[in-house]
Amino acid sequence: MDNMINKEDPALENNNSIDPVNSFQEKPKISGKQKQGLNNILFTLGMFTLAATIWLIGGSLWDDRYYVSEEGLGYWLGICGGVLILIAMLYAFVKRKLKRNPVLMRYWFISHTIFGIVGPLIILFHTTFQVGSYNGATALIATMLVFSSGVIGRYFVVGVRNAVDETQHDKLIKYVRHWRAIHVPLLYLLFMSGVVHVIAVHMY
Numbered sequence: 001m002d003n004m005i006n007k008e009d010p011a012l013e014n015n016n017s018i019d020p021v022n023s024f025q026e027k028p029k030i031s032g033k034q035k036q037g038l039n040n041i042l043f044t045l046g047m048f049t050l051a052a053t054i055w056l057i058g059g060s061l062w063d064d065r066y067y068v069s070e071e072g073l074g075y076w077l078g079i080c081g082g083v084l085i086l087i088a089m090l091y092a093f094v095k096r097k098l099k100r101n102p103v104l105m106r107y108w109f110i111s112h113t114i115f116g117i118v119g120p121l122i123i124l125f126h127t128t129f130q131v132g133s134y135n136g137a138t139a140l141i142a143t144m145l146v147f148s149s150g151v152i153g154r155y156f157v158v159g160v161r162n163a164v165d166e167t168q169h170d171k172l173i174k175y176v177r178h179w180r181a182i183h184v185p186l187l188y189l190l191f192m193s194g195v196v197h198v199i200a201v202h203m204y
């Protein structure tokens with residue numbers, strides 16, 4: 001019975017208050033939610049660092065003898081990255097269909113995150129770390145904007161799940177709404193610029 005009361009009392013769940021009588025009290029431990037919040041920050045920063053590192057190191061070590069974007073490996077990297085990004089885009093439709101199935105939704109969200117990360121990173125290799133045309137530049141900027149926006153959106157969406165109280169929860173929900181208003185137009189930009197790029201590289 002005592003246990004039940006302790007569990008339900010939020011004040012007693014908080015390990016941060018120090019008992020002045022018992023000086024041998026254990027050091028306050030980091031809670032599960034705080035740990036998940038920390039993982040969330042590390043994941044977000046890690047993704048930005050990974051993309052920036054690939055671009056900077058790739059650019060400085062690149063030699064045109066390795067491969068070119070126009071044909072062979074470079075061309076196939078463009079197709080693979082492009083297809084993964086298209087699959088990531090399907091999330092918008094799947095989300096609406098699977099709304100009532102949280103388990104499948106969870107798997108789709110994880111798959112979406114993987115495709116949304118791996119696709120743009122493959123595209124970085126496809127570009128051979130250089131930009132030579134306006135259409136290529138626009139497609140690349142749009143890809144990296146959607147990638148960055150996705151990483152930031154994930155930070156908020158996962159943050160909602162890990163929210164420690166209602167105020168934080170409501171605040172993050174508001175951020176997710178604002179974020180979506182930016183993310184969705186960026187998706188259109190990516191789709192359009194990708195199509196223009198593919199047409200342009202086959203025309204000229």
Ligand code: HEM
Pocket residue numbers: 069070071075078079081082083085123126127128130131132133134135136137139140141143194197198201202
């Ligand atoms: C969102 C996906 C893609 C992005 C961001 C992207 C970006 C780029 C960039 C930055 C270049 C370097 C040369 C330039 O600036 O024009 C390039 C070259 C090229 N890409 Fe893509 N690409 C994508 C998808 C594709 C796909 C799916 C194909 C093929 C179906 C493709 C075919 C090519 C070809 C043939 C070149 C060489 C053309 C040239 O150097 O002018 N790309 N791409």
Ligand code: HEM
Pocket residue numbers: 085086088089090091092095112113115116117119120143146147148149150151152153154155157180184187
């Ligand atoms: C080029 C890559 C990407 C594309 C094309 C893409 C596409 C999409 C689409 C179409 C949606 C649904 C928007 C809606 O109608 O509400 C979405 C939502 C989302 N994406 Fe991405 N995304 C990409 C990358 C990423 C990345 C890298 C992450 C995280 C690491 C991410 C995280 C999210 C999150 C958190 C949502 C909202 C989830 C929800 O409301 O259920 N995305 N994305």
